[in-house]
Amino acid sequence: MSAAMACTDGSATGDLRDNPRLRLTPVTFADLDGWTSDRHGDAFAAFSRSCDRILTGAKVSRSAVTSAAGLVEACTAARDLGDKPDAQTVRAFFETRFTPYRVEAAPALLTAYYEPALDGALEPDDRFRYPLYRRPAEISDDADKPGAKDPAKDLTRTAIDNGSLAGRGLELVYLADPVDVYFVHIQGSARIVLPDGHILRIGFDGKNGHPYRSVGKAMLADGVLDPDRATAEDMKDWLRAHPDDARTYMQLNPSYVFFRLIAELDADSGPIGGEGVALTAGRSLAIDRSLYPYGLPFWIEAALPTGKAGAFEPFNRLMVAQDTGAAITGPARGDIFWGTGQDAGVVAGRIAHPARFVVLLPCGAAE
Structure with a gap:
């Protein structure tokens, strides 16, 4: 199945496209700048943590429009891949289990x-x-x-x-x-x-x-x-x-x-986000939970001041909705978890920039 032909079967209720607060335009994975060069395995590891919650029936969204049904199917398929699927398998998983939709909203802000x-x-x-x-x-x-x-x-x-x-x-x-x-x-x-x-x-x-x-x-x-x-x-x-x-x-x-x-965390784990799972630096995204469910993948494209002395660098990355925040409101508003400690704080504090948001809807939800 090609990237452009993702999600040709499956069913789910609670389609995000039915939400009047969202305007979503279908695109293909070929339209995503940098998609083929991203480390999809890092995002898959974060997604798998979300699946630990989703497959136990945890509530993923405040929105009555949004159901976890499509994510349950995707998580079940992710479990079938085993503990350490290779890079090609992981990329194929996202391309065949999800369809990308560009979020049409302004302003679009990434912090x-x-x-x-x-x-x-x-x-x-x-x-x-x-x-x-x-x-x-x-x-x-x-x-x-x-x-x-x-x-x-x-x-x-x-x-x-x-x-x-x-x-x-x-x-x-x-x-x-x-x-x-x-x-x-x-x-x-x-x-x-x-x-x-x-x-x-x-x-x-x-x-x-x-x-x-x-x-x-x-x-x-x-x-x-x-x-x-x-x-x-x-x-x-x-x-x-x-x-x-x-x-x-x-x-x-x-x-x-x-x-x-939080007594259950080891030193190498990130903090616990709103979803109840440990956050992954550079892969966990805080979103407006009234619009999007936890566990939903997003593709983010931006130029951010993450280089030496604040130099701008491309940021094209697959992320997972795993947290929320009082200031994170709206369809195209995201907050990246950048890591732990002073160095992470300095970089995080520089970031307040426009970005392109693409939401990956699970197969059933995109049908």
Whole structure:
């Protein structure tokens, strides 16, 4: 079966093409710039992690339009390939089990995020004074429950910064810098190195229900950041140099994130994304879950500042939807998981660029 003739059989309900919020144009794999030279095996490994969840019946989408049926069939076929299929087999799998559709939407924006690695402590002291909190009992851990979408009026960022959670034993770990606390909220996960060298892995466990507001956009609007020097690192530098103003700016974003310990991860694994699987650097994509199901492959084409000193390089890559985020909304909006640590953070913080999004619909869903 050729790439242009993919998906000639199978059936599934919940076709994404029925979603009025999406405009999808069929293309062929030959239309995808760089498709033949990508390392499809890396994407297949990430896809297989999604299949671990999909084949157990995990909910993949918030959208009533979207069904997992086509993905279940694709995952079953992926399992039949064994543990380590060769590159040719993997490429043929994607070409025969999926049909590519270009997402017609503007603006199309690609950003990136990472897993910070920071020093911290389980108890407060003169250095470590700023807590990351566990989720309070009154906040739902399920974003699909109605209560999770009703903002807790007394749990805004400002209220929490002013002590509304104090005395409840919800402090998970303490950091040395309130700016780091804020950016861990943005990233949704972190590795915390304790004074004895032990490493804690923490991950997202809910939020307060208030809407996300971009602090970076507010800083640009006020002229405190130069539009030509407005990466995440530039933003952090300014906030740290202006601690009083930093508190005011960060509190413009009322959304607040809560965390839990992730004990089951080994050191080589990425953080746990919204799908509940370990993320893969450069292959896991955060998407708008109200539009797309977890586990869905995407082909991304962009020019990104990932080279030395921020030089632009082609980024043509097969990725898998495995995470989501408050700022990730719309049909052509994606957030790449770039990796762990400072170097990954520097590159991730540079990325906010246009891209071409192509969604790969599983055979049944594309019929």
